[in-house]
Amino acid sequence: MTTSGSSGRGLDATIHPLPRLSLCAALAAGPEWVEFAVARDSTGLSDSAVSKHARALEEAGYVEVRKGFVGRRPRTWLHLTDLGRRRFTAHVAALQRLVRPGDGE
C-alpha cells in the first residue's frame, strides 16, 4: 500500500531526506521524550535545521513538540508519535530490502 507520503518501494518521502531520517532515528532510539539539544548534538544538525525538519515532521504527524521549563530555563522536547514510529520502522525495513534484496524474503 502506498500513501501520499510514501513511494512504491515503501520509502516514506517525508522521512527520506537524510537530516529527517537522522532525527527520526535519534528519536526512535531514545526514550519517550528527547530534549532538543540532545537531538541536535546527536544528529550534528544546527538549531535551525533541527527546528525546520522537526516542524516538517510535526506537520506530517510524525513528531510531537513540547515546550517547557527545567528550572527557569526554557526547554523543548521532541517525541516520535506512534504514526511516526510505524512509518520510520517501515522506511528502515524498505531501505534494508533495497540494500540487501535477499533479506527477509
Place this chain on the structure above:
Amino acid sequence: MDEHKRALDEVERQRVAMAARIHLPLWFRCAFCVVWTGLLLAPVLTSHHDRFGLPAFPYVPAFALLLVVVLMSYRRRSGLNVAVRSRAYPALRRHAVGTAAVMGGGALVTWGLTVLDLPLQALPVGLVAGGLATAQVWRVNTGIRDDVLAGR
C-alpha cells in the same frame, strides 16, 4: 544504492549515539546505590538512631528527597526523560518481574525486619538489597542499550 546504504549507516550511527547516551554513568550508579540503600534503611535509622549512635533525623523524607534529586540530576544531565515516562523498551518488560522482586522484595524484607524490631538483621539485609537493586538497575539499563542498538 549508495544513498540507501548511507541512510542505513546514519540510522545505525544514531542508535549507537543514543545507546551511549542512555548508558548510566558511574556517578549515577554510585549515587543511586547510596540513596536507595539509605531509603531502605531509613525506617530502622529513624526508630533505632540512638542504638547506632546517630542523631534523631527525618531519614525517610530526606532519602526520598535525595532519590528524586538523583533521578532529576540524571534527567537534566542526559537530556533524556527515562526515569518517569520512558517508552516501553522490550528490556523493561523482560526484566519487569526481576525488577519488582528485587526492588519490592528488598524493601519488604528490610522494612519487615524493622517492623518486627530486628534492627541488627535489617541493617545487613538493607545493604545487600541496596546493592542488588543497583545491580538490577544496571542490568535493565544494559538491556535497554541492547534494544536501542538492535533497533527494537
